[in-house]
Amino acid sequence: MRSTAPARSLALPLALMLAAPIAVAHGPTRQKVTETIEIDAPAAKVWDTIKEFSALDAWHPAVASSEATAGNAPGSVRTLHLGGGGTIVESLKKYDGGAMSYSYRMEDAGPVPVTNYTSTISVAGKGDGSVVTWKGAFYRGDPNNNPPPERNDEAAIEAITGIYRAGLGNLKKLVEGR
Amino acid sequence: MAAAALTLAAAGGAAWAGPWAYVTNQGSDDVSIVDGDRLTETARVPVGRSPAGVSVSDVAGRAYVSNPDGPSLSAIELASGRVVAEVALSGAAVGIATAPDGSRVYAADWYAHRLRVFDAGLAPVGHVEVGRTPAGIAISPAGDRIYVANRDDDDVAVIDAHRLQVLARIGVGEHPFALALTPDGHRLLAANVFSDDVSVIDLAEAREIARVPVGSAPYGIAFDGDGARAFVTNQHADSLSVIDMARLEVAATWPTAEYPEGVAWSPNRVWVVSWMEERLQVLDDTSGRPLGSVALGSNPRGFGNFLSHTAPPPAAAQ
Numbered sequence: 074m075r076s077t078a079p080a081r082s083l084a085l086p087l088a089l090m091l092a093a094p095i096a097v098a099h100g101p102t103r104q105k106v107t108e109t110i111e112i113d114a115p116a117a118k119v120w121d122t123i124k125e126f127s128a129l130d131a132w133h134p135a136v137a138s139s140e141a142t143a144g145n146a147p148g149s150v151r152t153l154h155l156g157g158g159g160t161i162v163e164s165l166k167k168y169d170g171g172a173m174s175y176s177y178r179m180e181d182a183g184p185v186p187v188t189n190y191t192s193t194i195s196v197a198g199k200g201d202g203s204v205v206t207w208k209g210a211f212y213r214g215d216p217n218n219n220p221p222p223e224r225n226d227e228a229a230i231e232a233i234t235g236i237y238r239a240g241l242g243n244l245k246k247l248v249e250g251r
Numbered sequence: 252m253a254a255a256a257l258t259l260a261a262a263g264g265a266a267w268a269g270p271w272a273y274v275t276n277q278g279s280d281d282v283s284i285v286d287g288d289r290l291t292e293t294a295r296v297p298v299g300r301s302p303a304g305v306s307v308s309d310v311a312g313r314a315y316v317s318n319p320d321g322p323s324l325s326a327i328e329l330a331s332g333r334v335v336a337e338v339a340l341s342g343a344a345v346g347i348a349t350a351p352d353g354s355r356v357y358a359a360d361w362y363a364h365r366l367r368v369f370d371a372g373l374a375p376v377g378h379v380e381v382g383r384t385p386a387g388i389a390i391s392p393a394g395d396r397i398y399v400a401n402r403d404d405d406d407v408a409v410i411d412a413h414r415l416q417v418l419a420r421i422g423v424g425e426h427p428f429a430l431a432l433t434p435d436g437h438r439l440l441a442a443n444v445f446s447d448d449v450s451v452i453d454l455a456e457a458r459e460i461a462r463v464p465v466g467s468a469p470y471g472i473a474f475d476g477d478g479a480r481a482f483v484t485n486q487h488a489d490s491l492s493v494i495d496m497a498r499l500e501v502a503a504t505w506p507t508a509e510y511p512e513g514v515a516w517s518p519n520r521v522w523v524v525s526w527m528e529e530r531l532q533v534l535d536d537t538s539g540r541p542l543g544s545v546a547l548g549s550n551p552r553g554f555g556n557f558l559s560h561t562a563p564p565p566a567a568a569q
Contacts, residue, residue, distance in 0.1 A: 101301070101303060101319035101320075101343060101345045101361055102277060102301045102303070102319060102320055103277070103526070103550070104278075104550075105526075105527065105550065166467070166487065176487075191487060208527065210510065210526075210527065217362070218322075218342070218343060218362050
């Protein structure tokens, strides 16, 4: 997997950030993105790196700092301050340390051109190594008919794909120590 | 048909042909036709863009499909497995339903806030204004009443099918999407996606009489044959709630594949479309035990009545 730059997706102009709707209405076509990466390290070690819901800043290169209201308890709300500017707010829906998995929902997408976004990240063993799977389900940023290109289905898929690839690529580097 | 169903009940599910499932694959712009007896996909039929809603009518001999990104509607002939009609829409529809006698097709226009009416060949015959962002549709057994979930108004419109007039609007929970009517036509259920519950409407009283808590983001509803149980897919909980319709409470919750959406019932079986895992799951209808599954196209929805009892010809089973 190539680690494509997420900066283009995240560092959107301020005007667009301000225009990001907090409304929950959405268009009719839900999209999804699934990205996986194999890591040459035991699953437990990988999970150790990503298991804190509050600490996306520990491994995602686009997140400058992050904090959460209630750690890994469902309902905990984390705020992600992006290096490129803007803030994302997400709430934890499910957390299963035994299964090495957690699920969350975006409450405020900030500069990311999506609405109604939900996601699950999980780690599983594979041979001597592990595989991390990051899945998201979402609608495009503009719920209306004929959305502008920067808020259509393709833009939403590109943004989420960029976020996942950048994060997983960096996670692999961190854990493998390269 | 009744005789076949009884045979299945007696035989415990063995040696019963069908049903056939028509599942809309929103990401691959086609419909999977699945042989429910052999649990294989027999055909993949290209339709319009991003098909979501489906309404199979054995009486009309058609599976009607809504394509919200077309925007258009398509009609697949059950006997041939081919698209025999298509109509462009000015807005976009997700919810679609067919009159019990097969003479009318109803599509809920998401952007134009109206219910559009077509004949069996998809020629437009009229429309009626409803609430905001109409989604799921249910029709009375006699075909004289149509019910539409106004998703962004948190209510259900009751429509006179002959005069095309809204007779009443009944408040439900937050963000109602799917609707389902008991087989006797007395009670209407609405799946409230944001309030994580199911509204039970008594139609004689024209009001909500109960709100049954289910799992997170309920998205589809199906009744069993006598209406004793309702099966509700909980999209964000990866589960199916079984509502006891006498007690109006959840009697069981069964795990499903991820992001369950469309749901249907046939004797002894519950059919669940998994949007995330892109497969049609078959569960035992009393235990919830998984009996098998069939791979589908991309991002399958199956929103609506997707089961048919009409055998496609061998030509469709390539």
